[in-house]
Amino acid sequence: MTDLQCDVAIIGAGTAGLAAQRSARKLGASTLLIDPEFRGTTCAATGCMPSKLLIAAGDAAHAVRDAGAFGIAANPEVDGRAVMRRLNKVRARFVQGVKDSISDLPEAVRITARARFDGPDRLLLDDGRSLAAKSVVIATGATPALPEPFRAVSDNILTNETIFDLEDLPRSVAVLGAGPIGVELAQALGRLGVEVAVFDIGDTLAGMQDSQVGETLRELLAEELPLHLNTEAEVAPADDGVRLTWDGQSRTFEKLLLAVGRPPNFDGLDLGNAGIALDDHGAPEFDRQTLRCGTSSIFIAGDANSDRPLLHEAAHEGHIAGRNAASCPDVAEFSRMVPFALTFTRPEAAEVGIIPDPDDASFVGASAPYDDQGKARVEHRLGGLCRLYARHADGKLTGASLCAPDAGHLAHIFALAIGRGLTATDLLNMPYYHPTLEEGLKSALRTLCKETGQDQPNTREDDAVRGL
Numbered sequence: 001m002t003d004l005q006c007d008v009a010i011i012g013a014g015t016a017g018l019a020a021q022r023s024a025r026k027l028g029a030s031t032l033l034i035d036p037e038f039r040g041t042t043c044a045a046t047g048c049m050p051s052k053l054l055i056a057a058g059d060a061a062h063a064v065r066d067a068g069a070f071g072i073a074a075n076p077e078v079d080g081r082a083v084m085r086r087l088n089k090v091r092a093r094f095v096q097g098v099k100d101s102i103s104d105l106p107e108a109v110r111i112t113a114r115a116r117f118d119g120p121d122r123l124l125l126d127d128g129r130s131l132a133a134k135s136v137v138i139a140t141g142a143t144p145a146l147p148e149p150f151r152a153v154s155d156n157i158l159t160n161e162t163i164f165d166l167e168d169l170p171r172s173v174a175v176l177g178a179g180p181i182g183v184e185l186a187q188a189l190g191r192l193g194v195e196v197a198v199f200d201i202g203d204t205l206a207g208m209q210d211s212q213v214g215e216t217l218r219e220l221l222a223e224e225l226p227l228h229l230n231t232e233a234e235v236a237p238a239d240d241g242v243r244l245t246w247d248g249q250s251r252t253f254e255k256l257l258l259a260v261g262r263p264p265n266f267d268g269l270d271l272g273n274a275g276i277a278l279d280d281h282g283a284p285e286f287d288r289q290t291l292r293c294g295t296s297s298i299f300i301a302g303d304a305n306s307d308r309p310l311l312h313e314a315a316h317e318g319h320i321a322g323r324n325a326a327s328c329p330d331v332a333e334f335s336r337m338v339p340f341a342l343t344f345t346r347p348e349a350a351e352v353g354i355i356p357d358p359d360d361a362s363f364v365g366a367s368a369p370y371d372d373q374g375k376a377r378v379e380h381r382l383g384g385l386c387r388l389y390a391r392h393a394d395g396k397l398t399g400a401s402l403c404a405p406d407a408g409h410l411a412h413i414f415a416l417a418i419g420r421g422l423t424a425t426d427l428l429n430m431p432y433y434h435p436t437l438e439e440g441l442k443s444a445l446r447t448l449c450k451e452t453g454q455d456q457p458n459t460r461e462d463d464a465v466r467g468l
């Protein structure tokens with residue numbers, strides 16, 4: 001006997017869990033959505049949105065500082081408390097929007113509790129109740145890693161869970177980890193006048209796979225941030241913060257922002273009782289097309305599966321998992337979206353599709369530099385490099401690595417082109433308005449046409465005025 005029964009139980013009411021619930025219910029399944037907090041998704045509360053609010057504030061300060069280049073004298077005076085007040089006010093709106101949509105669900109569907117497996121189709125809730133489900137979707141998200149050496153300074157550690165709750169900006173912050181979280185927040189804080197230094201044990205910034213574009217991003221960020229790559233800093237408590245020691249140097253920072261990865265939330269989930277195969281890290285093995293764990297009726301979606309921990313993927317995976325959980329064992333194989341990651345540094349850094357190994361002769365690559373591009377010069381935003389890739393055999397575009405002003409917009413063109421199997425010729429056949437940042441891609445597209453033996457619909461002479 002169990003206290004609750006349903007067709008599909010969803011553990012976790014984040015972006016993936018909410019999408020799974022919707023999709024399962026749409027197919028007529030009875031659902032239960034379980035979450036201890038219903039706090040309004042990581043994206044809205046402690047992820048995408050508050051980080052972009054901090055970046056937007058950093059942009060505003062930077063624009064004022066940069067105004068001299070246009071003949072406008074100005075000096076930004078950053079009021080840290082006002083910056084954090086605005087961030088929190090706008091964040092609260094985003095969070096409320098999610099909470100409102102959760103409140104629209106029938107009350108009986110929302111179970112405020114922490115769940116753990118008691119068997120493949122049986123969950124125990126921390127309020128003492130038990131639940132039987134035909135299928136289960138694990139959508140428990142991820143949590144910032146707090147490795148052992150950092151516990152000694154935990155009083156002064158910030159993570160994405162806590163930094164946005166600050167009432168004022170700190171004076172100085174050491175950022176550990178130069179992944180997307182680390183570099184986005186480090187640059188935003190630096191632009192807001194916080195003394196920032198970034199440390200990473202590796203040499204990759206924002207997970208960029210293309211070494212040339214990654215190096216360009218490194219050079220551009222190093223103009224405004226001290227970057228200590230390939231560096232293992234030691235941390236120790238200090239009277240006024242945290243003391244970092246590295247390469248014979250030592251410095252105290254008021255806070256340490258820990259951004260060294262976000263492992264999935266499996267603590268207390270008792271996955272060992274779920275009857276599914278687990279990998280060496282204790283994570284469920286699953287199929288990317290169905291999101292099913294083996295031949296079980298358990299599915300896993302969003303950051304919990306660590307596959308592509310991004311918002312649009314969490315939403316898509318939630319849909320796949322919810323649909324398949326509702327129709328299990330009749331599961332469908334979904335084709336997955338073109339890989340697309342975008343880090344909101346300035347300039348932005350994005351990668352779409354497959355970035356080939358430089359020695360792989362089955363792909364051709366071409367470069368589009370942004371250090372002398374007309375529109376970027378107009379806006380005083382020069383700097384960057386894009387590398388575009390196509391398959392040698394048929395000229396189809398396969399990947400793009402972009403570090404350029406508004407690279408996020410440029411990247412969406414490639415997400416569409418790669419998804420539709422277009423060639424560089426196809427992209428050159430569309431109109432390019434002048435003057436735009438998109439025009440900067442044309443020379444690389446022409447090179448790809450030439451290298452893959454495809455037509456070149458536009459020649460350089462077609463450009464409005466060379467060099468603009």
Ligand SMILES: Cc1cc2nc3c(=O)[nH]c(=O)nc-3n(C[C@H](O)[C@H](O)[C@H](O)COP(=O)(O)OP(=O)(O)OC[C@H]3O[C@@H](n4cnc5c(N)ncnc54)[C@H](O)[C@@H]3O)c2cc1C
Nearest residue numbers: 012014015016042043047048115140141302303309310311
């Ligand atoms: C600082 C930051 C910035 C980011 N910026 C971007 C960005 O700009 N663009 C982008 O695409 N992505 C970004 N991301 C990634 C994006 O936020 C995540 O990929 C996405 O939010 C994951 O959604 P999810 O549903 O998997 O997890 P979540 O939204 O975290 O939901 C997981 C839910 O599971 C619940 N839960 C956990 N354990 C249990 C349990 N035992 N029982 C019941 N419930 C449980 C939690 O309470 C939570 O509500 C960012 C992430 C961070 C941290």
Ligand SMILES: NC(=O)c1ccc[n+]([C@@H]2O[C@H](COP(=O)([O-])OP(=O)(O)OC[C@H]3O[C@@H](n4cnc5c(N)ncnc54)[C@H](O)[C@@H]3O)[C@@H](O)[C@H]2O)c1
Nearest residue numbers: 177178179180181182200201202259260261309342343344
């Ligand atoms: N714009 C976006 O889409 C966006 C923004 C933020 C986060 N995210 C998502 O969130 C995920 C997590 O981001 P993240 O930046 O925390 O993790 P990450 O795993 O991408 O990067 C962690 C970085 O920390 C470094 N590191 C590990 N241990 C270290 C140590 N002891 N000292 C110093 N450096 C160390 C790693 O070398 C790596 O560069 C990302 O993979 C991304 O999918 C996306």
